Amino acid sequence: MFRKFAFALLAFVLAAPSLHAEDLDAIKQSGRLRIAMSGQYPPFGFVNEQNEVVGFDVEIGSEIAKRMGLRPEIVTTAWDGIIAGLLAGKFDAIVGSMTITDERKKTIDFVGPYYHAGPGIFVPESSAIQNPDDLEGKLVGVILGETSAEWVSTRKGVSTTTYKGLPEMLLEINAERIDAFVTDRIAPVVAIKERKLPLREVKVVNHGIPDEIGIAIRKSNPALSKAIQKALDDMMADGTYAKISRKWIGEDIR
Structure with missing residues (x-):
């Protein structure tokens, strides 16, 4: 009986990593990066007259996906439930002008920041x-x-x-x-x-509010975080980020 239990325990331990596989593995298998935002925040993300979701965040997220060899898929959802949607696996990342806060970091991880606001x-x-x-x-x-x-x-x-x-x-x-x-x-x-x-x-000065804007992903995904960060860094280095920023904002906001 003990030997059977020991073998079963060993099998569970060996199998455990697969139960917590990186999101990046599943994302690569699907061939797409599902990117969430509210779609209610022009010029960062909004629905145009052709019923397309466009804006700064849309182009930044789409460019990141393409540099990762993935097809971008934009998902719009209510802002007050967007973190719950990420945790539930309804999408893979939030590129929606989300401020990095200590409270949010208790449940999700951030890549970036990719711009600063206030x-x-x-x-x-x-x-x-x-x-x-x-x-x-x-x-x-x-x-x-x-x-x-x-x-x-x-x-x-x-x-x-x-x-x-x-x-x-x-x-x-x-x-x-x-x-x-x-x-x-x-x-x-x-x-x-x-x-x-x-x-x-x-103007609001000395507001004490965090002003770093990041890309949100589920916790315990270092490979996904690294891949998104590399794509973002490369965009900033080769001028693509600045081009997108000037198109939608009128200046480089990084």
């Missing part, structure tokens, strides 16, 4: 709001699940309402249903400039 407060041009303290008593729009939403929640006397993405907040502030909105500053700055919107930015 929160901005956006208000109508005619607004009396001049600094973060002026948000007291105001109704502020935030995107559910963003680090900037957590920052707003710490502000005294500020009421918040949540949205799925930037397009909704732009509509709401234009309709005067919110007094301001707070999100990572790059996307709104680009939207205001390109669309000549009657909005302005209130």
Whole structure:
């Protein structure tokens, strides 16, 4: 009986690595890299008039996949459930402008960062709001699940309402249903400039919010992490990253 148990235990130990095989192995077998984002965050990821998901994150993620010898497959999903979707295996990576935080690193790993950002407060041009303290008593729009939403929640006397993405907040502030909105500053700055919107930015300094944006993958995947990082590094070295960034953002944001 003991010998049978010992052989069974040995067989289990020898087989254990296959139970925790690298995601990269399965990804290579499938021939595709499933890349998730909200699709609600122009110019990083959004649906165009041809019903295609396009933007900075789309091109960065697609280029990484191609350099890994894989076919990119873009998946759009609600931002507040995107980490749960990654952990459930619905996609392989999140290239969706996700801020690297200690809290998130408890459940997922990050590659990068691939750019830096920070929160901005956006208000109508005619607004009396001049600094973060002026948000007291105001109704502020935030995107559910963003680090900037957590920052707003710490502000005294500020009421918040949540949205799925930037397009909704732009509509709401234009309709005067919110007094301001707070999100990572790059996307709104680009939207205001390109669309000549009657909005302005209130700068947030010493916010204490992490500003490194990374590519999220499931934990315990060093080979996948290394492969994505190499593709990203090569893009930055040969000018491809800068070209994509200038196309969508107007500058190199790394």
